[in-house]
Amino acid sequence: MRLDDASEYMDVEKWQRMENLLDKYGIKPIVGVIPNNQDPDMVGVYTKDERFWNKAQQWQEKGWSIALHGYTHVFETKEGGINPVNSRSEFAGVPLERQKEKIRLGVAKLKEHGLAPQIFFAPAHTFDENTLAALKQNSDICVISDTIATDVYYKNGFYFIPQQSGKVRKLPFKTVTFCYHPNMMQENDFAELELFMSECGSRFTHFSDDLLKRREVNAADEIVKWVYFFRRKEK
Template sequence: MTNYILRLDDACEKRKIESWNRIESILDKYKIRPLVGVIPNCEDPSMDDYEFDYDYENRLKSWVKKGWTIALHGYNHVYSTKSGGINPVNFRSEFAGEPLEVQKEKIREGLRILKGYGIKPKVFFAPSHTFDEKTLVALLEESDIRIISDTIAYDSYTNYGFTFVPQQTGKVRSLPFKKVTFCYHPNTMRDKDFEELEEFIFKNSKKFIDFPTNTVTRRFNLIDWILKKLYFLRRK
């Protein structure tokens, strides 16, 4: 049976609070606990117009108390290269193409900030899904994180010393995978997006699982390779 995971990107002090409240209400209604990517030090100018949450720390703690999984979502969410790295979903990156020491500092500082909120994430995913081998080295050397939410595959697999939990689509849909992660950005969701999401959850609520934080031994195989090739061919 296919299992579904919901991932929410771009949680930070400045965000579209109304939309975050709306999606939280839907998830609470169906008892779904998502993976939430937190930007430790957001300097992305595209978020400047959002409302500042003066109760941000308590909101983070309330998510943790509910059992939501918190992920380190980069450091500042500012794209400094045009590299797609080893997961070229996009050709812009905060990490891919940057020197190792720069990446290590971002990981180190991001974790320091989250530690100040009492949060020690077990999961990482990069802005725009783009990272490279140096990102993985930085994580190995600067953190205890060994789980990454990203790449295209049929199911979770191990590589480079990490467990990769695949992330395949930006909206709810049926896909031929054992584990499917839907990636949503509440800051930019429209009414239609919320309606489609809730309708899908209503019909498939029993298939949703918490984000898995266990490591696996399964290797990336031929089926994964074919699905990955088809995915990137379709994007082109």
């Protein structure tokens, strides 16, 4: 389970509801924290949560995995990079030095508040080779939560934990990441999620070093990726 867009500007009630639900079923997610949120879709909508950083520390203490989710969450290009789920990005198409600055400042901000990011995923899922270079040069992060595959794989010094679905569903893959944005969830989303958890909660796992494997991408991964992006293009 992966949660996107945690920051000082978020829907506090929905995030608390999600936290309660995850705790009920003993599920520990990857949670993406925006270090310096400047996205007007959040900053201009939600009241600043003065307790956010304390909450994030509590998430970490109870075993949630902290991820660096970009830096400002403001899109600077219309590029999709190496994971073109969307045609907008804070990272893809941005010069390397600018990306290095974003990573450096983002990691520093999280560490300033006692958080140790182990994972990276970009806003809108979009990043490029320069993003990976920036992570190598300006952080200790070597795990990416994104891309389409049947299982965790290793490539160019990074472990990729695939993220294949924006809602819970049964999929025929060894490792599946469901990506939720609590800020945007509606009543039916919570109901659907709890039903799935009540039936399949024991099958969830949390991020750990045991999940990481130096597996190479194979033909099955390439087929799943092709089908995913073909269907997305058709929509």
